[in-house]
Amino acid sequence: DVKVTQSSRYLVKRTGEKVFLECVQDMDHENMFWYRQDPGLGLRLIYFSYDVKMKEKGDIPEGYSVSREKKERFSLILESASTNQTSMYLCASSSGTGWGEQYFGPGTRLTVT
Amino acid sequence: DQQVKQNSPSLSVQEGRISILNCDYTNSMFDYFLWYKKYPAEGPTFLISISSIKDKNEDGRFTVFLNKSAKHLSLHIVPSQPGDSAVYFCAASRGTGTASKLTFGTGTRLQVTL
Numbered sequence: 001d002v003k004v005t006q007s008s009r010y011l012v013k014r015t016g017e018k019v020f021l022e023c024v025q026d027m028d029h030e031n032m033f034w035y036r037q038d039p040g041l042g043l044r045l046i047y048f049s050y051d052v053k054m055k056e057k058g059d060i061p062e063g064y065s066v067s068r069e070k071k072e073r074f075s076l077i078l079e080s081a082s083t084n085q086t087s088m089y090l091c092a093s094s095s096g097t098g099w100g101e102q103y104f105g106p107g108t109r110l111t112v113t
Numbered sequence: 114d115q116q117v118k119q120n121s122p123s124l125s126v127q128e129g130r131i132s133i134l135n136c137d138y139t140n141s142m143f144d145y146f147l148w149y150k151k152y153p154a155e156g157p158t159f160l161i162s163i164s165s166i167k168d169k170n171e172d173g174r175f176t177v178f179l180n181k182s183a184k185h186l187s188l189h190i191v192p193s194q195p196g197d198s199a200v201y202f203c204a205a206s207r208g209t210g211t212a213s214k215l216t217f218g219t220g221t222r223l224q225v226t227l
Binding site for chain 2: 044107
C-alpha cells in the first residue's frame with residue numbers, strides 16, 4: 001500500500017517563527033511536491049523536486065524554501081511564519097515515469113497566530 | 114491566470130441520480146487529465162484519468178469525458194451515493210515523468226442527499 005506521511009496533522013506557530021514541515025514517501029518516487037490548499041483557491045503548488053538535492057519553484061514560492069537531502073524525504077520550510085501562511089499544506093509524490101499521477105499525504109493544518 | 118477552472122463551487126444531487134462535475138482548461142498543451150476526490154482532513158485521492166488521445170474513460174460508476182476542441186472535461190458519477198460527498202478537483206498535466214507537474218482547479222463540493 002502506497003504511503004505518504006506528514007510529520008504533523010495540526011500545528012500552531014507564532015508569527016516570525018521558523019517552521020519545518022516534513023514529508024516522507026515509501027514508494028521510491030522521484031518527484032515530490034508541496035501544495036497549499038485554501039478555500040476557493042484549490043491546490044496551489046509551492047515547490048517541487050524531481051531528484052535529490054534538486055528543487056523547482058512552483059506557482060507561489062515566496063516565503064517558503066525546501067530541502068531534499070534523501071529521495072524519500074521532502075521538507076518545506078517557512079523561514080519566518082506570517083499569518084497569511086495559515087493554510088492546509090499537502091505533500092505529494094509521483095513516479096519519474098508515466099503520466100504523473102500523484103499520491104498525497106493527509107495534510108498539515110498550520111495556524112500562524 | 115487560472116489555467117484549469119471549475120466554475121461550480123458546489124453541487125447537490127439526490128442519491129441514485131447522476132452527478133456531473135465540469136472542468137475547463139485554457140492551455141492546449143495539456144495532454145493528461147485527472148480527477149481527485151478529497152474528504153475533509155484527508156489528502157486528495159486519485160479517482161480517474163484520461164489522456165488526450167481518448168475522449169472517454171470509464172471505471173465502475175465513474176466516467177470522464179474529454180472534449181478537446183472545447184477544452185472541457187466532465188466527470189459523471191452514476192448512480193451517486195452518499196459516500197461520494199466530497200470535494201472533487203480536476204487537474205491537468207503536460208508531458209510525462211519529470212515534466213508531469215499537475216495544475217489543479219479550485220474544486221467542486223459535491224453533496225449527495227438521501
